Structure formats: structure tokens, C-alpha cells
Amino acid sequence: MLAVVWPVSWCLLIPVILVEGYIAKRILHLTWTRSLTVSTKANIASTMMGIPITWLLLFGIQLLITDGGNGYGMHSFSHKLASVTIQAPWLAPFQEPGSARFTFGTHLSWMKVAAALTLSVPFFITSVWAEFLVAKKSLEEDHRSMALRWSMIANLATYGFVAGVLAVAVVWGYPK
Numbered sequence: 001m002l003a004v005v006w007p008v009s010w011c012l013l014i015p016v017i018l019v020e021g022y023i024a025k026r027i028l029h030l031t032w033t034r035s036l037t038v039s040t041k042a043n044i045a046s047t048m049m050g051i052p053i054t055w056l057l058l059f060g061i062q063l064l065i066t067d068g069g070n071g072y073g074m075h076s077f078s079h080k081l082a083s084v085t086i087q088a089p090w091l092a093p094f095q096e097p098g099s100a101r102f103t104f105g106t107h108l109s110w111m112k113v114a115a116a117l118t119l120s121v122p123f124f125i126t127s128v129w130a131e132f133l134v135a136k137k138s139l140e141e142d143h144r145s146m147a148l149r150w151s152m153i154a155n156l157a158t159y160g161f162v163a164g165v166l167a168v169a170v171v172w173g174y175p176k
Helices: 002-011 013-028 032-065 077-085 108-138 141-173
Strands: none
Touching: 002 013, 002 032, 002 108, 013 032, 013 141, 032 108, 077 108, 108 141
16 A cells, blocks of 8 residues: 555645645744745655655554455455455455455455555654654744644644545445
């Protein structure tokens, strides 16, 4: 999923910088230029390092939980749920009942969207902390106390929008 999520993150970077820059201006009482500078530094660090490091950690956990990455399959609702949550970092193909082949069947399109929605939660947490740390280093002393508040509210706004779009896509695109 890193190959799907990370490029999209880079495509969304400029709108995210603008939205989070606006929020920085309002919360931190900075000039527009200074707000965009802080938002740009924080979001580049978060996108460049936070997402792949978090994905790698989640993938390692997935390998431990799934005994080397074995797919759960689509036999029941609980298997479907496990396939897009526990296996969100690396969607594993599964064996259809009565088949020797490993496949995604007709499920891959909604699985990618649901896994991206699942990954948005740990990516959000990582982004809040990464952007907080960058902002804290970038801001003057009198603005540092508000850095965590800015990072939390800014990421709630941007990740909230993305998660909302993904949730609609899961529901809209789920095969009936």
C-alpha cells in the first residue's frame, strides 16, 4: 500500500500545506509567509519520513501477526475486516475456497480504498507528532507552546477531509 498511498500524499502536499498554513496563521498568529514556511517544513518532513517509517513499522507488525504475511481471505465479514485492517500495509492475496491459486478476486478495488482509510489513522498520529516537532524547532520561543495545538487541529482538518473522501469511496465502491 505504500506504493499507492505515498504518491497520493505527495500529490496532496501543496493543498495540505496551504490549509495547514492557514490554520497556523490563525492559531499561531504568524504572518502568511511565516505560516506557509512552518507548514511547508513540517509537511515535507512528515511526508518524506513519517509515512514510510510508519508504514515500515506497521508492515513489520503485520508480518508478525499474520505469520509471514498470509492472507486472511474473504470467507466472512471478519476475514474481510482483517484483510483491510491488519493487512492494510501490504494487502495479501488469498485462496478462494476450492482453488489452488492465490488471488484478490473481485475485492482489490474496495480493499485498496479501505486499507488506505485504515492507514490514515496511524499516519495521522505520526503526522501530528512529526509536524509538532518540526514546528517547535522552527518557531520562535513565544509561539512554541501552541505548536502541538496547531499540529493537532491542522492534521484533523486535512486528514479528516481525506478520511471522509475515503469512507465515501469504500461505501460507494463496495461490491454489493
